[in-house]
Amino acid sequence: MKTNTLINYLLVMATGAAVIACSTKANTAESTPGGISKLPVDVRVVAAMPLTQEEVVAGSVLPNREVTIVSEVSRKIVAIHFNDGSHVTKDQLLYKLDDADILARLKQTGAELNLAKLSESRLAELLKNESVRQEEYDVAFSKLQSLQATEDLLKVDLSKTIIHAPFSGYIGITKLQIGALAGAGTPLVTLQESGNVKIQFSIPEKYASSVKPGKQITFITSLSDQKQYAKISAIEPGVDPLSRNITVQAVAGNMNGSLKPGMSAKIFYSISNAGELGMALPTESLIPGANGYSVFVIKQGLARLTPVSIWNRNEAEAIISSGLNNGDTVMVSNILRTGEGTPVQVVSTK
Structure with missing residues (x-):
């Protein structure tokens, strides 16, 4: 009796092990009708x-155009025709320099020129009648040309005493006041174009193909987290050998004047191509x-x-x-x- 019980127990255990093995095999591989697992x-x-992946880099706001107004001649400032920090228009008079001696020399040269014209005209008529020699007429004509050249030079010097704005924009703070001597090449004031600003930033060389002129970027400044738009206008043709970066410039509108040159900017640009x-x-x-x-x-x-x-x-x-x-x-x-x-x-x- 005990022997039969033991045999039945062993049969049950073997059957259970077979079922578990089959179940495990079914979980790891499934057979096809042909027997392939x-x-x-x-x-x-x-x-x-x-x-549409974007990269973020730091950049700077630059003026679209900026010039330092300088004097071409060494003369005293007699008038300033703008207020510091104001908006000026193209060709607006900025500085008037002393021109008293130039005007006096122009007056003197004008008188001599009139006399030279009369002399040349008189000798020209006499030369037709062979009443004077050719050499005498040539001397008078040469003097006339020399005086005309002197007058032209004086007019050029006179024009340099009047300094105009080369374009419209915001002017800075004058560095010299009325009565000061403005030496030749001395900086007088800075003028920055209004209306547009440049956004300059650098990108790694591996993203060179992702930036092209005309492509739109977005940026924010410390003034606001609201994104603004700019369009890429120029790309440096070469890679900086030290940083392995490429310099990129974009142009953004600034009609309200809120973007100040020198401000920092955070630039967002897509490194994927359209489509x-x-x-x-x-x-x-x-x-x-x-x-x-x-x-x-x-x-x-x-x-x-x-x-x-x-x-x-x-x-x-x-x-x-x-x-x-x-x-x-x-x-x-x-x-x-x-x-x-x-x-x-x-x-x-x-």
Whole structure:
């Protein structure tokens, strides 16, 4: 009796072990009608999406145009025709320098010039009748030309005593007052163009292809977190050999004058091109190799190793820019147990 009980107990244990073994095997691999095991895997069906990644860099606000007004001649300032820090218009008179001696020399030269014209005209008539020699007329004509040149030079000197604004904008604080001697080349005041400002910033060389003239960027300043817009106007042709950066300039509107040259700015610019598409995958689906990365794409129930190009990645996710087609089914689990052509069974889609 005890022997039969022991035999029945052993049979029950063997049957249970067989059931557990079969259940475990079913969880790890599923057999096809032909007896070929399929590897259970999780997948992701990729979908193309626009690439809109932004980078953030620091920059500066610069005047669109800025000049330092200087005197071309060494003369005393006799009048200032603007208020410090005010808005001036193009060709507006800014400074008047002393011109008394130039006017006196112009008057003297004018009198001599009139006499020289009369003399040249008289000798020209006499030369027609051969009453004077050619040499006498030539001397009178040469003197007339010399006096005309002297008058022209004096007029040029006179024009340098009047200093105008070369363009419209905001003028700074004058450095010299009425009565001071303005030496040749002495800075008098700074003029900055109004209406527009430049936003200057630098980007890493690897993003050189993402910035082009005419492309729009956004920026904020310390005055407000509200984003403002600027359009790229110029790009430095070369890369700085020390920083490996490229300098970029953009132009922004400043009609209200709130943007002051010298202010700091935070610039946001897209490093993707218009119409460029990518596909997101978890980083665990990537397989590193000697020539880059690959993934397993499921085609007709088999795993196919497919090279891909990574546009950008972080710890959790990678953006694929090429190598995959919209709607491809990519394995995201059991990667280490898979080889080229391995039969697989999709368990879940992530």
